Amino acid sequence: MTSAPDPLLKDLGMHFRKARMAAGLSQEQIALRANISRPRYRDIETGAAAARATTLVNVARALGMEMMLIPQAMVPAIQSMLQPAADDDDRPAFTSDVEEEEGV
Amino acid sequence: MTSAPDPLLKDLGMHFRKARMAAGLSQEQIALRANISRPRYRDIETGAAAARATTLVNVARALGMEMMLIPQAMVPAIQSMLQPAADDDDRPAFTSDVEEEEGV
């Protein structure tokens, strides 16, 4: 309970978890692919830790995604591309929904 | 000269620098907006340091951008949206070109 659990990190972690679940992979498998330890990947998924840029990219790629910088003006357009029918949330940054990825 | 300068970080830093230049802002202004120190923002821009997830988002937003997780399958499509006519680089992650943003 030390330090507030940044909502941004929790949001990011939930995106990772969702993608991992959809891919049917274990935390250990992702950690292995991303070259980090399982406890550390767990911290990232739960929003308990703010991963470094390099780690972030490695995790994203391990989950079949890429981290991209998008001009704010284009965010809504891309958002709608990712989710056929989405809701207008707060501040989406970190968005991605892996519909269902089958096939290694 | 200690530790190899990760090309991924250099690439990311160049994107930030490019966006900052286009916006006509100083390193100090971005650092202030992103709640980090100027030396540290400089490290990020030069690729000398791997910023944390929270710092990364703050810097991106200070530059009028958002960090987004994109399924790899959609990367090319989004890439072409960002750059009218782009080249097929290596591994683009971190992409964004701020055409020219005027108006404080």
Next chain:
DNA sequence: GGGAAAAGATCCGTAAACGTATCTATCTAA
């Protein structure tokens, strides 16, 4: 029921991202 696999959780030690301070180099304008 039993056992394996996945996840949660906590410790310790190390490496690196952070802030602050300080100094120099360059460039532009008065």
Next chain:
DNA sequence: TTAGATAGATACGTTTACGGATCTTTTCCC
């Protein structure tokens, strides 16, 4: 010339992400 602003470059101390090890809890399948 002299300022002033911007950027490059240290150094040092604090915070925290990281690996590795260990243990418990929860699923889930036989």
